[in-house]
Amino acid sequence: DAGITQSPRHKVTETGTPVTLRCHQTENHRYMYWYRQDPGHGLRLIHYSYGVKDTDKGEVSDGYSVSRSKTEDFLLTLESATSSQTSVYFCAISESIQDRASDTQYFGPGTRLTVL
C-alpha cells in the first residue's frame, strides 16, 4: 500500500463548527486529491493539488477549502460544517511523470465525518 495516512479517521461535529482533515503521504508524490464518497454518487472530487501551494477546484468544491504548504501534507477545511457534508472523505495521491500526473491514483484509508 502507498504510504498515505488520514487523520482523524472518524469525527463527529456540530453544524457551524470548523473542521480540518489531514492527508499525509510519505511517497513524495506531486499530486494530491480530496474526494467525498456518498451512497449513490460514487466518488466526487472536491479539490486537488498539483504542487506546493498549487491547488484547483473539483466538481463539489463549495463549502471546502484546501491548503498545501508541504509536499507531504494536504489539508481539507470545512469552514462551517453543514449536515450535507456528512460523508466519507478520501485522499489520493499520484506521481508526476514527465511533468503530468501519473494515470494511477492511490487512496488513503478515509475519514468518516458526521455533522450533527
Add this chain to the structure above:
Amino acid sequence: AQSVSQHNHHVILSEAASLELGCNYSYGGTVNLFWYVQYPGQHLQLLLKYFSGDPLVKGIKGFEAEFIKSKFSFNLRKPSVQWSDTAEYFCAVNEFSGNTPLVFGKGTRLSVIA
C-alpha cells in the same frame, strides 16, 4: 466534460457465476480507463487499468476488462466469482494527456452469495 456511467447499481450473484459489470464513458478524446474495488470498510484499490495497447486488460484476482472504443465501453469481467469478491466496484476515466483528475462512476455493489 467527461462522465462515466455504471449501469448496474447492485448485482447479486451466486458463487462460481460469471460476472460482467458495465461501464460507459463520454469523452471524445483519448482516455485512460480504470476499475477500482472497495472491499467493505476499506479504501479503494486499483483492480486494473488501460491506457494503450491490447484492449483486453488483465488485472488482479482474475479480473479482466475490455476496452471497446467504438462503444465507449470498458466492461469488467470475471469468469467465476467468489464470496470474497463481494465489494463495490468503480469505473473511472481521465484524459490520456494532461493533468486531469479521475472522474468516477457511481459504483456497482456486488454481493456474492454461497
